[in-house]
Amino acid sequence: MSVPVARDADTHRLLPWPPAGAIVLETRGLVRDLGTTVKSRILDGIDLTIREGEFVSLTGFSGSGKSTLLYLLGALDRPTAGEVRIDGVDIGSLDDDGRAALRGAKLGFVFQFHFLLPEFTVLENVMLPILRRGARTRSDAEAHAREVVESLGLGELMQRRPSQLSGGQQQRVSIARAVANDPRIILADEPTGNLDSMNGMIVMDVFERLARVQGITVVMVSHERSFAQRTSRQLVMRDGQVVEDLDQR
């Protein structure tokens, strides 16, 4: 069960990063306060632009605001102030259903814990977002889900339930679910945080391939310095602000 990596078949060298394209994620003066009685400022005026094809890692100490920024970039949360634009759409202008539709069409999520639905097989877990989007018939959705699952080296596990998989396999299934609807952006919140180093490497290979080969924009929160160094751009956060923006191409 091999995982395809982003290397040239002949030279075995890493494929080059695709050229940065149009702006897909943009924030202006983004502020997020949390707490009901005592408010604490988690994000403090972030201006950020992420382009198509970039593989961005968000790093920083715990509490620096990485995950909060990721949830706002994913339209899972609403900003206290400022603006988030996903593919040109201001999420503040969308209602709840509009944001759900946007997530289903343009975004894919991978979390630290796989959050796979335990009642469904691997194939069905991957099919659910496709079916919800409603753009394909059931048989088309199944065929596409099979393709995605196989592309991540999980072909033999399709009919298994999440409880019958290892942690690394579960995380790869959650990546398959994230890419099932051919999203423009994948947002990953410490996807390797719950894995051993071997499985962590495999998951990173998958992300790198998605970014380098398929040109999908990936934004990943990570504590692992070595994994962050494998991305094309690293944003270092501290106290709710982006303090460093490193181009690592």
Added chain:
Amino acid sequence: MSRVVFFIAMRQLWDRKLLNGIAVCGVSLGVLTLIAINGIMQGFQHKFIDNILRISPHVTLFDRQLRPAPPLLARAYDGFVVTDVAHQSPSERNLRISRPEEIVRALEDMSEVVAASKLLVGSAVISRGSQQFPVEVRGIEPTRQDRVTPIASYLQVGNYHTLEASPDAVVIGSGIASRIGAHLGEVIVCGSSLGTRLNLKVVGIYESGIPPVDNHRVYVTLRNAQALLGRPDAVGRIEVKLREPDNAQVMSSKFEHMFAYDGESWQETNANFLALFVQQNAIIGFVVGAILAVGGFGVLAIQIMIVLQKTRDIAILRSVGFRRSDILGCFLLQGAIISLAGAAVGDIAGHYVIQMLGKLKSRTEGLVKSEYFLVYEDPRYYYYGFAFALSVGLLASLIPAVRGSRVEPVDVLRGQLG
């Protein structure tokens, strides 16, 4: 609701077979109770009302005049004003219905009326040898009366129509026959409080299934009853059978207005029993409602538990594009399926319980007589079972479904929920 929501709902239901099976059992028990208890209660009530409607008239006109005739002087001289200056002493005359044949014909001409018949009713004692027994004597016109209350169809032995042909015939109830040991063809003596005695030949023994009737009522010809009770040519009441028994109260008022005699519908005659039935039904409704509500609480508890367990799944579904309405629909659908499955199981079990009870030998004596357990299968209650179960199930699912739909994925991801 999209097909994928249906798919998720069905899979989650199937994956928690035990829990959901318990919820289905709770609902089906409520529906079964609804059907079985109503079947039992309706069984007795229907039998009673059915018997009453067959052996009793729908409307009876009594000999009490509603508009008394004006004083003699006022009748003799037009416009004469008469004032009572003393309390009138009660009349010694027996009450009777004037021109009864005209009233019967007028009634039979009405489209709402099937038949009408004249009667004279009084008390007597019948004796056979040393056996004596007080009875209610009903003097009837046999052919007409049979069209109002089909006594002939209740005859166990004998020939009802002999009553008309034979001048000294009597038809007695089965209870009376067994008490005095009378058989068909035997002669019994019937005596009134006036001392009149008639020798009557038993030409028929009937059993209506209503013990108070079978144990106390004998039928003779109107002429014999008039002779026995010392009221020649008197008619004490007129009994009427209607095409629509449920209209009896309206028709009774109409007859009162037309003929100025006191009328009584079968509902008024049996008002005590009918009021008792209403009260019984209300109590049963309350008990069954409570049982269904308990079933609903079962669904509520299980659904809340599932929503709490599923908070993370809800969060992930929301993050991949599912809307709040999808989550709401998913849990409501599960509640509806549990309710409908419970209703179906309850309806089927209820049907078999009713069938089984109906075959159970249980001798009933009292207001009605029956060899078997009295049950009545009313198809409406199967629909009621479905409707109640669905309402209770949906209502019970609503709280957890709304709760589930309000889950904010970001709260779960931050670890504040789930």
